[in-house]
Amino acid sequence: MAAELMRGQNHPLSRNRIEIRISADVPVVAGVTLADENGQVRGADRVAHPGSPALPGIEVSRQAAAEHRLAVDLGTVSAAVHRVSVLIALPTTPGGLLRFGAVAAPRAAVVGLDGTEVAGYTLTGLDAESAVVALELYRRQGAWKIRAVGQGYAEGLTALFTDQGLPEAAELAGGIEEAVARGMARSVPAGTTQTDRSRRTAASVAGPDLPGTAPAADSAYDARTSPAASGTPAAAQGSTPTGGPVDYTHPKRHQASPPTAPAAPAPAEGPASPVAGDAVGWSMDERLYNQVWGMFEDLARSTAAYRSAVDFAESRMEKELDQVLSDPRNRLGATGDAARDAARARQAQLADQARAALDRDLAQLTAESEVVEPALPPAYARWDNPVWHGYRVPTEPPMAVRLGDLHLPESAPLRIPMLVRLPLERGLWIDSGLAPTADGAFPDAGELRHLALQTAVALAARLLAAHPAGEFGVQVIDPAGAGASALAPLMGAGVLTAPPATGAAGVAEALGRLTERVDLVQMAVRGGASDALPPGLDTSRQLLIVNDFPHGFDDRAVTQLRYLADEGPDAGVHLLLVADREDAVAYGPLLDPLWRSLMRLTPVADDHLADPWVGHAWTYEPCLAPAGSHVLQQVLTQVAIARTKRM
Amino acid sequence: MSVNMTKGQAISLEKKDGGSLSAVRMGLGWKAAPRRGLFGSRTREIDLDASAVLFADKQPVDVVFFRHLVSDDGSVRHTGDNLVGGAGQGGDDEAILVDLARIPVHIDQIVFTVNSFTGQTFQEVQNAFCRLVDETNGQELARYTLDGGGEYTAQIMAKVHRSGPGWTMTALGVPAKGRTFQDLVPTILPVL
Numbered sequence: 001m002a003a004e005l006m007r008g009q010n011h012p013l014s015r016n017r018i019e020i021r022i023s024a025d026v027p028v029v030a031g032v033t034l035a036d037e038n039g040q041v042r043g044a045d046r047v048a049h050p051g052s053p054a055l056p057g058i059e060v061s062r063q064a065a066a067e068h069r070l071a072v073d074l075g076t077v078s079a080a081v082h083r084v085s086v087l088i089a090l091p092t093t094p095g096g097l098l099r100f101g102a103v104a105a106p107r108a109a110v111v112g113l114d115g116t117e118v119a120g121y122t123l124t125g126l127d128a129e130s131a132v133v134a135l136e137l138y139r140r141q142g143a144w145k146i147r148a149v150g151q152g153y154a155e156g157l158t159a160l161f162t163d164q165g166l167p168e169a170a171e172l173a174g175g176i177e178e179a180v181a182r183g184m185a186r187s188v189p190a191g192t193t194q195t196d197r198s199r200r201t202a203a204s205v206a207g208p209d210l211p212g213t214a215p216a217a218d219s220a221y222d223a224r225t226s227p228a229a230s231g232t233p234a235a236a237q238g239s240t241p242t243g244g245p246v247d248y249t250h251p252k253r254h255q256a257s258p259p260t261a262p263a264a265p266a267p268a269e270g271p272a273s274p275v276a277g278d279a280v281g282w283s284m285d286e287r288l289y290n291q292v293w294g295m296f297e298d299l300a301r302s303t304a305a306y307r308s309a310v311d312f313a314e315s316r317m318e319k320e321l322d323q324v325l326s327d328p329r330n331r332l333g334a335t336g337d338a339a340r341d342a343a344r345a346r347q348a349q350l351a352d353q354a355r356a357a358l359d360r361d362l363a364q365l366t367a368e369s370e371v372v373e374p375a376l377p378p379a380y381a382r383w384d385n386p387v388w389h390g391y392r393v394p395t396e397p398p399m400a401v402r403l404g405d406l407h408l409p410e411s412a413p414l415r416i417p418m419l420v421r422l423p424l425e426r427g428l429w430i431d432s433g434l435a436p437t438a439d440g441a442f443p444d445a446g447e448l449r450h451l452a453l454q455t456a457v458a459l460a461a462r463l464l465a466a467h468p469a470g471e472f473g474v475q476v477i478d479p480a481g482a483g484a485s486a487l488a489p490l491m492g493a494g495v496l497t498a499p500p501a502t503g504a505a506g507v508a509e510a511l512g513r514l515t516e517r518v519d520l521v522q523m524a525v526r527g528g529a530s531d532a533l534p535p536g537l538d539t540s541r542q543l544l545i546v547n548d549f550p551h552g553f554d555d556r557a558v559t560q561l562r563y564l565a566d567e568g569p570d571a572g573v574h575l576l577l578v579a580d581r582e583d584a585v586a587y588g589p590l591l592d593p594l595w596r597s598l599m600r601l602t603p604v605a606d607d608h609l610a611d612p613w614v615g616h617a618w619t620y621e622p623c624l625a626p627a628g629s630h631v632l633q634q635v636l637t638q639v640a641i642a643r644t645k646r647m
Numbered sequence: 648m649s650v651n652m653t654k655g656q657a658i659s660l661e662k663k664d665g666g667s668l669s670a671v672r673m674g675l676g677w678k679a680a681p682r683r684g685l686f687g688s689r690t691r692e693i694d695l696d697a698s699a700v701l702f703a704d705k706q707p708v709d710v711v712f713f714r715h716l717v718s719d720d721g722s723v724r725h726t727g728d729n730l731v732g733g734a735g736q737g738g739d740d741e742a743i744l745v746d747l748a749r750i751p752v753h754i755d756q757i758v759f760t761v762n763s764f765t766g767q768t769f770q771e772v773q774n775a776f777c778r779l780v781d782e783t784n785g786q787e788l789a790r791y792t793l794d795g796g797g798e799y800t801a802q803i804m805a806k807v808h809r810s811g812p813g814w815t816m817t818a819l820g821v822p823a824k825g826r827t828f829q830d831l832v833p834t835i836l837p838v839l
Contacts (some may be wrong), residue, residue, distance in 0.1 A: 301721030305751035308720065312703045312753040353752040614719045 005148035011119045013144040015112055016075040020068075020086055020135065024106035027064040027395070028088050029180055030156075033164055035083040036471035037343070040165035044172045045079075047161070051179030058084070063181045064091040068290050072083050074137065074144050083138045085149070085164070087241045088123075089131035098645070100126035100152065107314030108134040110146055120470055123149035128154040135213025245466075274368035276375035288376060289399050290417055295365055295372070296416045298407070300359040300611045303408050309354035317347035358410060373417075376402075379466040380417055383458070383625040383632070391635050393642035397422055397467045403459065403601060406609065406618040418620065419610075420599075422466070423541060427565050428464065429598035430456045430622075432608075433582050449548070451603035452578045453486035455622040458632065460576065462497055462623070463543055465635045466596075467643035475540065475546045476500035477510050483578075487547075493636035495643070497542070507552050511560040514544060514573050518564060521571035524627065541572040549579035558587065565597050653837055657817040658767040658789055660747075661806070668814065670782035673697065673743045673759050677793075692731045694764040697741040699723050703753040705839050708720065711743060712828055722749040723757065735774035744782060745807065747757055754775035756777025758809040758819075758835050760828050763800040769793055769822075777804045779816055791818050801825045803835055833838070 003011050022030050031049035033041045041047065048055045050062050057076030061068050070086065073206050077084065088106055090098065098125070100106070123134055136147050152160040157176060161169035164609035251308025281287035281296055320343035324336055373385065379398040382386050382405075400422055405415040432452035476487060478500040490496050501510040520534065550558060565575050578600060583589050600608060607619040625632045658666060660668045675697040699714035701723065709718045713728035720744065729740040745757065761777065769775060775793035780786065799822035807816045823834040 038691070298721070301717075301719065305720030305749070308708060309703075309751045309753040312706075312708065316704060350753055357752055613717070613721075 005146070007121075007125075007148055007150040010145050010147040013074075013110065013118065013146050015118075016144070017073045017113050018118065018155050019111045019113065020070040020072060021109045021111055022068040022070070022086075022088055022106060022134065024066050024088070025103040027066050027091060028068070028106065029064050029091050029188060030060050030068040030070060031087050031089070031176065032058050032060055032070065033085045033087065033161070033166075034077065034081040035085065035164060036080055037082045039083060040163070044166065044175075045167070047172060049172075049176045049179065051175050055341045072137070078450055083136055084345060085133050086137075087131060087134045087157075087160060088131050089160075089176075090155070092130075092177050098130055099128045099154075100130065100132065101128060106134070110135070110137075119146050119148075121150070122148050123152075126152050127149070130154065131157045131160045133160065135598075137405065158278040167233045167639055169499040173522045204435055205647065206233070238606055255567050255573075261457050274364070274371050285377060285399050288372065291372060292380070292417050296611065297613055298361065299365055299408065299414070299416060300614050301617055302358060302365075303410050303616060306358040306410060308595060309357075310351050313347045313350035313354070316350075316587050316638055317343050320346070362411060365411075369414060369416075375502075376417070378635075380419060382417075382623055383629065388635060390629050391465065391638060393469050394466065395468055396472065401462055401466050402623060403428070403599075404623050405621045405630055407621075408616055408618060417620070423569065424573070424574050425569055427568070427598045428456075428459065429577045429579060429595065430459075431580065432578055433580030447576075448603060449482075449485055449580075453483045453547055453581065454624060455601065455603045456547075456576050456578050457486055457489055458622065458624050460490060461547060461632050464639050467541070469645070471540045472538050472543065473497040474545065475510060475514075476508055476547065477552075478502060478545075478547040479504070479507055480548060483547040489632045489636060493536045493640045495635060495636050495640050502552075504552055504557075505571060506555065507557050508554075510544070510559055511564070514542065514564055514568070515560050517542075518567050518571040518573050522567065525571075539572070540644050541574065543574045543576055545576045545578065547578045548583075549577050550591075558591070562591075562594050565594055649672075657815055658749065659810070660788070660814045660816055668781055668783075668788075669748050670744065670746050671783045671788070672739075673699065673745065673778040673805070674739030674778045674780060675741045675776075676735070676737060676739050676778075677732045678773040679732035689721060691767070692765060693767050694730045695732065695741070695772065696728065696741055696762050696764050696827065697725070697777070698762065699725070699743045699745070700758045700759050700760070700832070700835065701750075701754045701759055702756040702758065702839060704755065706835065708754060708833060710828060720749065720751050722751070722754075724747045737774075737776070739778075748806075756806050756839055758806045759804045760823075760831050760835070761802050761804055762825055762827055762831070764824070764826060767801060768798050768800055769802065770797060779805070789792070789816060789837070791820065797822060799824060801834075803831060803838060806838070814819055 005011060020572075023440045029050060031047060032055070033048075034046040034055065045052075045230070046055070048058045050060070050064070050501055051058050053062050056078060057073040059071040061070070072084065074084070086108060088108070092098075092246040098111045098514065105122050105124045105126065107122045110118045112118060116185060121135060126132060132152040133149045136149050137144050138147060139145075151163075153163070157173035158170045161172055165565060166172065277284055277291065279290035281290050309478065321340060324339040324343065329335065373382070374387075376385065376387065377398060378385075378387050378391050379401045381402065400419040402417045403420050404418045405411075405416050406418045430452045432449045463511040464472055464474060466472075474490065474495065475497050476483075478484070478487065479502060480486050481500070481502045483500070484491075487500060498510075517538075545566065546561070549561070553561065561575070562571055568574060575598065581595060600620060603609070603622060604621060605619050605621045609618045609620050610616065611618060660671065677693065677695050680691050680693050690818045695784060696713055698710060699718075700707050700709075701709040701718060703726055709720070709723075710748075711718050712724050713725065716725040716727065717723070718820075724744045726742045726744065733740040742758065750757070759777065761775075763769070763772070767813075772793070776790055776791065778790040779788045781788055791804060801823040803819045803823060805816055805818050805820075807814050807827040819838050821834060823831050825831050825834075
């Protein structure tokens with residue numbers, strides 16, 4: 001029978017080998033300090049923390065997580081140790097929480113090796129504290145006892161360590177912060193480009209067995225990377241009474257279910273009703289990404305089948321009509337007409353069959369899209385998606401962002417989100433020139449330029465919002481200052497790293513700074529000394545928006561820009577060019593490699609993107625905030641607040 | 648219950664209970680060349696390749712083989728090239744999955760072929776077979792042994808074609824010569 005301890009209460013501990021389990025609503029850092037008989041922690045080597053996870057008899061996790069299992073063997077702990085304190089702290093990562101009062105009370109439990117709980121303690125009543133001693137194990141007359149401590153520190157780990165008499169408290173706290181940040185960087189999902197896998201090679205009739213609905217977020221690490229946990233905390237936290245009644249269920253469990261919370265999949269005949277997250281992946285983020293790419297592939301292939309059938313029907317009809325014509329008996333009279341009608345009827349029948357098959361697939365994909373779109377996290381969602389209203393600055397970047405929508409002529413109004421992996425491997429080019437297929441419906445050149453820059457701003461805002469505070473910066477080069485009105489959302493919210501660079505000198509200065517940064521990062525990486533970067537260097541990713549390229553660029557600046565396009569992405573510098581290729585025609589073929597290296601997007605619908613399976617020409621449409629909506633400003637304001645908090 | 652098919656034999660892919668098959672797998676297996684050790688043995692690997700050609704009215708429309716693993720419409724998928732063969736114990740070394748319900752409406756026949764990419768004739772290949780499996784439950788529907796291969800390097804094994812609302816498989820077993828399916832198209836046309 002497990003004891004539920006109150007603050008200050010103690011409990012006997014009859015075994016030496018135990019596990020201490022910590023569960024919290026958000027990722028936390030867990031550590032252990034070892035104190036002598038006077039309650040003093042003698043040095044940093046008496047502290048187990050993510051940067052130094054193992055001490056004799058003690059082992060803690062290497063990273064921040066919502067659930068921890070610390071291994072403790074009191075028999076192995078040095079005889080000089082009289083007190084083992086278990087501490088929890090909120091990581092000071094950008095965008096992270098700064099006080100325990102903002103989340104549900106964490107819980108610490110002492111568990112035997114057989115899984116039975118010896119004693120547990122829920123740390124209620126915390127408020128401004130960001131570090132807390134949860135439990136201590138202490139020697140009393142040759143035996144160990146457990147005490148529920150709950151001593152919190154608003155000034156964080158530094159204060160906690162100082163209180164325990166540790167001389168180098170601040171350095172140690174800094175080291176832990178660094179180790180946690182490294183751990184977070186490691187846990188960003190690795191590149192699994194499994195986009196062309198079959199989602200339903202053979203099982204279309206059996207119905208999907210829905211791996212996506214399995215609570216794969218059982219482990220703390222999954223829960224942490226799941227957008228369900230990080231993307232919708234507004235609702236979750238709003239309803240979580242801080243320090244309220246004790247909730248003994250795992251705080252993460254209910255968040256592991258997909259946001260649309262579908263009932264159990266009906267294993268009925270016919271196509272099962274679609275479910276968001278119905279794809280493989282380690283996190284909801286990844287599952288939705290894979291699902292969207294699966295829908296993309298299905299639509300590409302389904303349309304390929306349709307087009308192939310219609311082409312065939314057409315060519316067969318023509319062949320048959322030719323045969324009718326070449327037979328002199330058919331030149332006149334009813335037999336010829338009948339043969340022609342028969343050929344046309346055969347064509348129409350096959351085309352109808354093909355359309356029916358396509359319509360069946362479109363209906364299925366549309367139904368899937370209707371459940372998937374509302375379930376998308378902000379980075380994947382259109383600006384009109386309500387998820388943006390509950391937007392919170394994330395603690396880690398998502399797998400991908402939505403660059404726009406894709407559709408085929410046959411598939412309208414179904415739109416497939418165009419998701420591209422982060423970090424961006426290629427620069428982006430918003431084409432402000434008139435598309436060659438202009439049918440007169442396009443806005444005039446000035447309007448198009450404005451629209452192109454608006455598209456760029458919406459993309460920049462999305463990228464800013466997708467990254468934790470301070471991990472992504474945006475700089476603007478607007479040589480003639482022509483883009484002030486379109487840039488207003490970025491300028492107004494104050495999220496730009498610096499005011500837009502104007503004039504030739506501004507261009508040279510901005511490019512020079514980024515080039516130097518790419519050089520330094522490259523040198524450090526090649527030399528294998530990435531920690532040897534100058535301390536003042538801002539290591540966050542940078543997006544450089546260049547408006548009206550090549551206006552205001554001299555040859556040297558063009559060369560630098562090409563260098564940034566080639567080498568930037570690996571060094572964390574990304575380009576977003578707003579340009580009309582016609583304007584750069586004076587450079588001749590010199591710039592061809594630059595244009596080729598960028599992904600071309602358009603401010604208006606344009607069919608220029610090919611899928612990787614069949615190569616259809618897909619129509620791209622940018623994602624813009626709905627007219628009259630303030631969602632962009634609201635989101636950018638949040639980004640700006642999170643950033644100043646971090647400063 | 649598996650049927651051992653003979654040349655020219657046709658079986659309907661209708662299920663006994665009246666339902667029709669939704670997905671089938673065409674498996675190909677053969678025994679790898681014997682090994683005498685790894686060094687200096689110059690084992691002459693046997694590389695057989697399974698291919699599927701999709702026809703509409705006797706016109707080849709699409710093909711699935713080791714360089715194009717998925718038909719454009721996604722209904723036929725090759726699981727990947729096996730370059731050396733297997734144990735020869737009856738397991739599939741290469742497989743082609745067919746989602747019958749998703750085959751485009753104008754495709755009326757799918758022809759499965761085997762080629763010896765490395766040039767050995769079927770006389771030199773042991774325990775080669777092809778078989779058709781109901782992919783939804785793993786049951787073997789039909790098996791066709793590539794025996795009596797003679798001096799041939801390719802075989803047109805079977806075709807799956809529309810008959811009424813469902814599909815029928817016919818074992819063909821027509822010998823041919825060729826390195827890849829392209830060499831076989833003239834031989835395939837007469838059997839459509």
